[in-house]
Amino acid sequence: MTSKTNEISVDATQAYKDSFNFVNFVRSYGTQLGILGVFFGMWIFFIIMAPNTFLSSNIYYSFMSTIPFFAMMAMPLTVLVIAGEMDLSFPSIMAMGTVTFLLTYNEVSNVWLAFAAALVTGLFIGWLNGIIVVKFGIPSLVATIGTQFFWRGAVLVLSEGHSGTLVYTKETFLRPLLVGKIGDVFPMQMLWLILIAIGSWVLLNRHRFGAHMYLIGDNANSAELMGVNTGRVRIQGFMLVGLIAAFAGIVASLHVTFFWPSQGEGYLLKTLASIFLGGTSVFGGVGTILGSFVGAFMIGAIEAATVAIGWTGFLTQLIYGLIIVLSVIMHTYLGKRLG
Amino acid sequence: MGDRLELINISKSFGKVKALQDINFQLGQNEVVGLLGDNGAGKSTMIKIMTGYYRPTAGQVLFGGKQIDNLTVPKARLMGVETVYQERALAELLTLWRNIFLGRELKNRWGFLDVKKMKAETHRLMTQSMGFTSEAVTPNSKVGKFSGGERQGVAIVRALYFDADIIVLDEPTMGLSLNETEKLLNFVREIKLAGKSAVFIDHNIYHVYSVSDRIVVVDRGKIAGEFLTKDISLETLMEKMIHVAETGTLDLPLS
Numbered sequence: 001m002t003s004k005t006n007e008i009s010v011d012a013t014q015a016y017k018d019s020f021n022f023v024n025f026v027r028s029y030g031t032q033l034g035i036l037g038v039f040f041g042m043w044i045f046f047i048i049m050a051p052n053t054f055l056s057s058n059i060y061y062s063f064m065s066t067i068p069f070f071a072m073m074a075m076p077l078t079v080l081v082i083a084g085e086m087d088l089s090f091p092s093i094m095a096m097g098t099v100t101f102l103l104t105y106n107e108v109s110n111v112w113l114a115f116a117a118a119l120v121t122g123l124f125i126g127w128l129n130g131i132i133v134v135k136f137g138i139p140s141l142v143a144t145i146g147t148q149f150f151w152r153g154a155v156l157v158l159s160e161g162h163s164g165t166l167v168y169t170k171e172t173f174l175r176p177l178l179v180g181k182i183g184d185v186f187p188m189q190m191l192w193l194i195l196i197a198i199g200s201w202v203l204l205n206r207h208r209f210g211a212h213m214y215l216i217g218d219n220a221n222s223a224e225l226m227g228v229n230t231g232r233v234r235i236q237g238f239m240l241v242g243l244i245a246a247f248a249g250i251v252a253s254l255h256v257t258f259f260w261p262s263q264g265e266g267y268l269l270k271t272l273a274s275i276f277l278g279g280t281s282v283f284g285g286v287g288t289i290l291g292s293f294v295g296a297f298m299i300g301a302i303e304a305a306t307v308a309i310g311w312t313g314f315l316t317q318l319i320y321g322l323i324i325v326l327s328v329i330m331h332t333y334l335g336k337r338l339g
Numbered sequence: 340m341g342d343r344l345e346l347i348n349i350s351k352s353f354g355k356v357k358a359l360q361d362i363n364f365q366l367g368q369n370e371v372v373g374l375l376g377d378n379g380a381g382k383s384t385m386i387k388i389m390t391g392y393y394r395p396t397a398g399q400v401l402f403g404g405k406q407i408d409n410l411t412v413p414k415a416r417l418m419g420v421e422t423v424y425q426e427r428a429l430a431e432l433l434t435l436w437r438n439i440f441l442g443r444e445l446k447n448r449w450g451f452l453d454v455k456k457m458k459a460e461t462h463r464l465m466t467q468s469m470g471f472t473s474e475a476v477t478p479n480s481k482v483g484k485f486s487g488g489e490r491q492g493v494a495i496v497r498a499l500y501f502d503a504d505i506i507v508l509d510e511p512t513m514g515l516s517l518n519e520t521e522k523l524l525n526f527v528r529e530i531k532l533a534g535k536s537a538v539f540i541d542h543n544i545y546h547v548y549s550v551s552d553r554i555v556v557v558d559r560g561k562i563a564g565e566f567l568t569k570d571i572s573l574e575t576l577m578e579k580m581i582h583v584a585e586t587g588t589l590d591l592p593l594s
Contacts, residue, residue: 021477028479208450215441218430225392225428226442227412285432 030334031279032290038327039294046305053308061185063300068193069252070267071296074274075193075200076240078292079210081275083237084217084284087129089144090245090271091264092151097122097246098253098263099158102166111174118246125151126242130235140238159261166257179255189251196244201289203240213237217284273324274299279331286335298323341404342367343505343536344389344420349398351384358384359560362398366505371527371537373551373568375544377584380557382540386507389538390422391415416443421503423494425513431483436461438482439497464496488519495526506530506537512546524550544580548573556583564589 026033047054073090080087097118104114129147133140169175180188204210212233215223223230245264253259276282277298278291302323306316344366351359359381366372374382387393388400391410399406402418429438436458445453445460461478465471469492482493491511498506508527512520527550530537541547547554548568554576556563563583566576583589 024475024477024479202451206452206454208444208446208452211437211440211444211452212442214433214437215430218432219428222424222428222430222441225390225412225422225424227391227416228442285430 031286031331032288034330034334035277035279035291035294035327038323038330039298042298042301042323046301046309050305050308050310054305059304059308061187062304063297064190065187065255067296067300068187068189069248069255070271071193071274071293071300072189072196072248072251073241073245073267074271074278074292074296075196075289076237076244077271078275078278078280078287078289079200079204079213080234080237080241081280081282082204082217082284082287083213083234084220085133085140085234085237086282087126087140087144087238087241088268089125089129089148089151090241091268092148092155093122093125093242093245094249094252094264094267095155095259095261096125096151097249098259099155099261100246101250101253102164102259103158105168111169111172115174115250118250119243122242122244122246122249123239124242126239126245127235129242130238133238134231134234155261155263159259161261163261164259166253166259169254169257175254175257178251189255192247192251196247197289197293204289209233209236214285217286219285270299271296273320277324277327279327281331281335295327342401343370343403344538345399345401345404346385346388347399347401349385349388349395349400351381351388351393352396357560359388359395362560362562364555364562366536366538369531369534369536370553371531371539371551373547373554374538374540374557375547375554375580376557376563381560382557383509385557386422386509386538386540389415389505390420390507412442416501416503419502419504420507421498421501421505422507422509423491423498423511424509425511429482429490429493432481434479434481435465435476435493436478438493439464439500441497443501460500464500468496468499469493487514488516488522491515491519491523495523504535506535508537508539508541510540510542512541512543520546544577545573548576556580556589558583558587563587 043054053059073094077087077090100121101114101118104117105111108114125147129140129144132138132143132147136143176188178188178192182188182191204213212223212228212230215226215228216230216233220230249263253263274296275287275292276295278288278293278295280287280291299320302319303313303316306319307313342365344364346362346364349359349362349364350357362381362385364385374385376382384393388395388410391412391414394409400410401407407414407418430441433441436454439461440457445457447453458478465476465478469489471489482490485493494511511523515523524546527537527539531550531552539547539551551568553565553567554571555565556579571579579589
C-alpha cells in the first residue's frame, strides 16, 4: 500500500462520479432540503391566505427591491459564521461607508471615487475587526459589539448627526448601475444580491478560502496542525463582510437617495435571523449560502404577508420568533439525525 | 546523504516553562525511531518542532543535512514530513474528501479547488488503501460517523498520499481496538519496507518496541538515553522506563 498511493491512476480518477443515491443525497443536503421545505410551506400558506397579493407579481418585485439590502450582508456573514466567528458591526459599517461616500463626494465631486472610498472604508473596518479578534484574541462577538458602537459613534461625529441627500447621484450612471431597474421592473439590487450570493458560494465551496473557513469552524486546532494560517483566513473573512456591508450601505442609500446616520440599525437582527434560519450553526463548521438566501426571503416576506393576510402588524414579530425558533430546532434535529 | 532529519541543541520554552532543553536527535534513512517518555516529558513538543508547528526557542532543524530556518508546517511538508495525529485532528463535520485534502487542497493558481479530482482521488484511496467497501461510505460522507480505526485510516492515507519520506505518528493507537492497532503497527512496518523513515510516539512500550529500530527515551524535557531495539530486551526496557520515571536517569543501579 505504501508504494502505490501516490501514483495518480488516470483511469480511476476519470471513472469516479458521484452516483445518485437518494439516501446519500438527503444526508448531504438535508439542511438545505429542510429550509426549502419550510420556505415552500410558508409560501403556499401565504398564497392560500392572501391569494390576491401572493398570486400577483407586484409583491415579488417589491421583495426583490427591499430584501437585497440586508440579504447581501447575510452572504459573506454566513461565510464568517461558518468559521465560528461573528460580526455585529456590519450595520455601522453600512453607515460608515455612506458617510465616507458623502464626505468624499463633497471633496472631489465624483461619485465613482466616492464609491471606491466607501468600499475601501468597509474593507479597512473589516480588517480592523479581524486584527482585534485575531491578534488580541478577543471573542468576535464581544469585539464587534465594541466596534459596532465605535463606528456608529464615528458616523454621528462625522455627519454631526445630520442626514444628507444623495439626489446628485441621480445624474450619474452609478445609481442605475446599483439600484436601477432592468426593463422597468427587475431591480438591479436583486441582480447584485444574486452576484454576491454566487460569489460567496464559489468562495465557500470551490475555493481554498472557503475550505479553510469550514475547517477552522469545525476544528481550529486541526486547521493549525495542517498548516492553515487561521489568523489570516479569518481576517479575510471579516474584510469580506466589511466590503459587502459598505456596498449594501451605498445601495440602500442610493435607492432612497438619502442618508440617515442611523442607517443599518434595523438590519442587524434581520440579517442574523436569515443566517440562522438558513441552517448555519453558531458553533461553526456548518452552513450554506442557499440557506441564508432563502432565509432572507422568508424574513423579508413575513412582514408583508401578515399585512396582506389582514392580520394585525403586531403579529409580525411574533411570527418571526416562531419561525426562527422552529427552524433552528429543525436544523439541530436534522443535523443530529443525518450527521 | 546524511540523516533524513536532525534536531541540534533544540530548546523550547513556553513562558517560564522549559518544555525541551538541548535536544539532539537524528532520524536516519529508512529508520523507524520510537520516542518513549512519561506524560509531559516533551515527546509531543519534539515532534511539533519537527513538523513545523512550534518554532524552537533555540537550536536548529536539519533535513538531509540542510538547515531550514523558520520551519512552518507547509515548509516541513515540502521537506517530506507528514504527520498522523491522534484521531482528533480530523474535522468531524466535514466530508471525507475534504478531510483527505485538509490544508493542501488540490487547486489552481488562483486558489480555486479541483473538487472533481479530489473526490475521485478520495474514492480511489478509499477502495484501494482504506478498505472501505460499504456502499454507505462515499467521498461525501462525514467523518464524524466513522469509527476510531476508520478515522486513523483516513489520517494515514492522508499522510501517504502526498508521498512523504518522513512519517511522524503522534500516539496513533489511541482509541483503537486491538485489531485496528495491529493494522496500524503493520502500517509502520510497511513504511520501513518502502524505504521511508518514521518517528513513532506511543504510551505503550510494547507497541514502540515491536516496530522501532531505535528507541529514544525522553524525560523532563531532555533526552535520557537511547537503545537499538536489537540490543535490549523488552523486559529490560520496561525496567528502565520505570526507573527513568522515578529518578530521571536510565542507569539502573544494579544491572
